[in-house]
Amino acid sequence: MLTELLGFPPQVLFGQLLLGLINGAFYAVLSLGLAVIFGLLNIVNFAHGALYMLGAFAALGITQYLGLGYWGALIVAPIAVGAFGIVIERLLLRRLAGVDHLYGLLLTFGLALVIEGTFVKFFGSSGLPYPTPKALEGGVNLGFMFLPWYRAWVVVASLLVCGATWFLFERTKIGAYLRAGTENPKLLQAFGVNVPLLTTLAYGYGVALAAFAGVLAAPITQVNPLMGSNLIIVVFAVVVIGGMGSIMGAVVTGLAMGVIEGLTKVFWPEASATVIFVVMAIVLVLRPAGLFGKTA
Amino acid sequence: MNAKIGYLIALVLLIVAPFVIYPVFLMKVLCFALFASAFNLILGYGGLLSFGHAAFFGGASYVTGHALKVWGLPTELGILTGAAAACVLGFLVGMIAIRRQGIYFAMITLAMAQMVFFLFITAPFTGGENGLQGIPRGTALGAIDLQDNLNMYYFVLAIFVLAYFLISRTVNSPFGQVLGAIRDNENRAKSLGYDTDKYKLLAFVLSATLAGLAGATKSVVFQLASLTDAHWHMSGEVVLMTLLGGLGTIPGPAVGAGIIVTLQNYLAKGPLGGWVPVVLGLIFIVCVLAFRRGVVGEIKAMIRKSF
């Protein structure tokens, strides 16, 4: 390994580390959304990838038809898709209260098939372009690499949102309710808190996070109906590694996995799609509950 | 007694079916029926949702294809080699996965299967995207030409009936009963002195092996092994088949597989051509919301009510 390390100038390594961090930012926001939903609903949201895609399409629609531009889309798209999530929760997921949580996973899996299939039917499979916002075009030469402004913005925006979520959950009253809802919903209900409403909002918020990641991704990748369908599996692995224990766990694991994947792309590019699953297997052998998870 | 008569009727129907319905289509149904029945062993009777069974199904089809095409093994031996490979893979995945339950178990099996999928894309022996093509069907017992669709059909039917018998025996054996006890209350089973992990692993390996048997047979019928069979969508499809037919009923998954394969076959050719994934998704949603007992489960409940 050392000789291989020497084979790459440190500049290349720094560049790849930074790129890994950028991808990790996406993993962080997506796994954070999954963690929020899982925390209150105990549901693994298989539709997360489809909702991420929906966020990107919403950005496209908002820019083209409402003329709000990228910055408007960054705010409106998550709200719109989050509202859609609330509808899903009220109409569908709500009906699964009291049955095995696995049914939630299956329901959202079906939902993902429907959403993605419909979008392929209407928008084709090669996707649509979304321009980089004017203010963030170009980039800066860091010496070891050329960093596009937009990628830098992705990291900043993701960290801001993750930080805000952490603050909301750990430092506010709503957050206290939410955490209490995870621990003991019946008791919380008895205290007069509207737990069903809380659950609905949590789902909406998790979905909005997915949509936010989708808007961030739109200028980087193509806005493609299938953009989330493979990503979701990787994010699942990230979540298993992190352990769904805490907000921080999701964020830290997301970023770390991005970096590990980035390094793999230099040393053994073919394995870069597999490395996260390998890490997952190792972590599970050593710590079945995941890195940040409470005991199983 | 009633069940026995039902099975006898079903068997007779299956024997005359290829004279009425296109045999290759029937073989596809049988392969998926076996796959779903094997899957039901771990989901319906073990209570563990595996979202990675495509790895065993697809993995065995590659190994069988390779054994028949490159090593030139006889057909029966080739299929057994595929099932054996699925057994080994099932043991490896199971070792890691049974450490967790519920949703974690689902996600771990999914991720492990995805890892296997990437291996299949890059490994030279699978032919990558192109798949393994032109797998010879060969002969059964060294004499019966399997290139003939009707001969092939009865060969597949024999495999299916044997495996189905094995599954129903397993479910009704003491082993199956302990498994059911673990599903319903693992802690109680543990306190009764059962090594629950061992039981779960054994069930998982058996399920993987039989899923592999189904994949191996399919690769011989269609003379090809491709990435489709190993993709996580396939893992989702087999959940759908089992759920639609009836979780934890012995004939349920086979019925579900029959419905889904028929649907896919006719939808693809009709005006709804490109809508197959959407229709499958809708069935999924309806099943989960309103129809959790599945077709066979609902019929059973109806019979119970009316008598």
Add this chain to the structure above:
Amino acid sequence: MKFVKTLSAGVSALALLASAASAEISDGKVKIGILTDMSASYSDVAGPGAVAAAEMAIEEFGGQVAGAPIELVTADHQNKADIAANTAREWGDTGQVDTFAELVTTSVAMAVFEVAKQQNKIALVSGAASSPLTNDACIPTGLHWTYNTRALAVGTGSAVVAEGGDSWFFLTADYAFGEALQKDVTAVVEKAGGKVLGSVKHPFPASDFSSFILQAQASGAKVIGLANAGADTINAIKAANEFGIVAGGQSIAGLLVFLSDIHALGLEVAQGLQMTVSFYWDMDDETRAWSKKFMEKTGKMPTGVQAGTYSAVRHYLKAIEATGSDDTDTVLAKMREMPVEDMFAHGGVLRTDGRMVHDMYLAKVKAPSESSGPWDYLKIVRTIPGEEAFGTLEESTCPTK
């Protein structure tokens, strides 16, 4: 009374027609089965557009050939070789289908070849790209119509080297197709005096290409060759644009790019890209007229795969018309004897290895300022003669050629 008379006259005329037809045309009809991807990755490249193109060919014949009606059946194979094989087998065994057409992606084409060989039916391949279809994997009745990886390699590879792009770095999709494409291009580049500095194999499919683009950038190669397809190519081009590859003096060569990909990327990002195409709608009056009709039908301009499907189906029907028979061997002999002459190919030759040899074109993507609007994307830089693009029959490794 009069009514009965007319009716009986009509019936006997029909019977006559049927008997005349049945003498030569099996089952009294010519049935074409289009197997394509209607719902997954290649539905834009082939898909509903390919079906529309085949319908246009049939309409040209007024829906009838040699006195028998032409029937078109279609199925969505969802990029799954087993579904394709199953459907083809059933169509051949019980559905009286005479030929399988389109067959996008190599795994599908190969699976259907297996069925076509067993049933002795003609397979008209348009969408699948791999050269082996008319080499090691060829079958006597398998016809490869539109293009192949060798033609793409020759077209783009030699043109880029000729322009001074003599050092290459490949981004290669890590599976059989990507490796084959890289191998083909490497041979072309080295023959033309260029050299390959390195390559990076990326997983398939890959979502983020920034890391691989950076490695390509660090290699200092003049040309970055994209040995991948579909969404991978699109995302790689986007990343290259974002990281200032072209601005930094390196250029991108896409090896398998379709018009639908350019439409998806937009000219801003795609401009200057060189690509080899089998067809472009804006080449002459004939292509423009046909494509306009296609556009009215589908709302999109045709890709080469779709135009090729039209050409293949049309040529097949022409051969039936000329021989009055739909017998596979008779039709095949006639198809080889007649030159392929339509808006897609001029003087196209169908070889015994199954290759349809026709001219290919090297195109360059226009800058936004050069384009007059949607779909005005390419300018044809050079015509690549058929033999140069596809090689000679002697070079083919097809055992039954």
